[in-house]
Amino acid sequence: ALLPILNYPDPRLRTIAEPVKEVTAEIKTLIADMIETMYDAQGIGLAASQVDRHIQLIVMDLSEDKSHPRVFINPKVTPLVEEKQPYEEGCLSVPDVYDKVERPTKVRIEALDENGDKIDEEVEGLLAVCIQHEMDHLNGVIFVDYLSRLKQTRARDKVRKVIKIREKQG
Ligand SMILES: O=C(O)C[C@@H](Cc1ccccc1)C(=O)SCC(=O)c1ccccc1
Numbered sequence: 164a165l166l167p168i169l170n171y172p173d174p175r176l177r178t179i180a181e182p183v184k185e186v187t188a189e190i191k192t193l194i195a196d197m198i199e200t201m202y203d204a205q206g207i208g209l210a211a212s213q214v215d216r217h218i219q220l221i222v223m224d225l226s227e228d229k230s231h232p233r234v235f236i237n238p239k240v241t242p243l244v245e246e247k248q249p250y251e252e253g254c255l256s257v258p259d260v261y262d263k264v265e266r267p268t269k270v271r272i273e274a275l276d277e278n279g280d281k282i283d284e285e286v287e288g289l290l291a292v293c294i295q296h297e298m299d300h301l302n303g304v305i306f307v308d309y310l311s312r313l314k315q316t317r318a319r320d321k322v323r324k325v326i327k328i329r330e331k332q333g
């Protein structure tokens with residue numbers, strides 16, 4: 164089922180996510196719903212925080228044909244290099260706002276997948292950017308927090324406008 168995505172600056176987006184203790188049937192349903200919601204919203208990632216579920220769960224799919232969804236449960240991300248690179252990020256909770264954010268270019272991801280099996284990978288490129296963006300969500304951080312006050316104000320105004328238009332479209 165499609166889940167409603169919280170929009171910036173909703174304070175619920177600032178909630179710190181709790182670890183997942185057990186991958187229950189309910190969590191598996193949430194994973195399927197988050198993947199469906201991510202595709203519907205034209206995203207490449209989605210954190211549970213964005214659908215108002217405050218558990219450490221991320222879904223991502225960087226494939227062209229939306230055929231390789233990945234699930235990260237209780238993820239831990241560790242930068243592997245000091246070097247940072249800017250990337251033009253977006254966010255499904257801050258629609259129509261894109262801006263450059265600098266992040267470490269290579270990171271280690273330790274997590275569990277949807278079957279409870281261990282994931283331990285070193286990644287770079289868009290996958291590294293996206294997993295760090297999603298990890299921020301689980302820690303109540305939104306990419307606009309890295310931008311200037313002026314850009315944060317513009318982002319709030321922009322989201323307000325986009326939401327109004329979407330509500331008119333029904
Ligand atoms: O809000 C989210 O977590 C999803 C977000 C993930 C993300 C995209 C790009 C850089 C970092 C994190 C999105 O999917 S935004 C929409 C999108 O598909 C996109 C935007 C900019 C570049 C590439 C993809």
Ligand SMILES: [Zn+2]
Nearest residue numbers: 253254255256
């Ligand atoms: Zn986001």
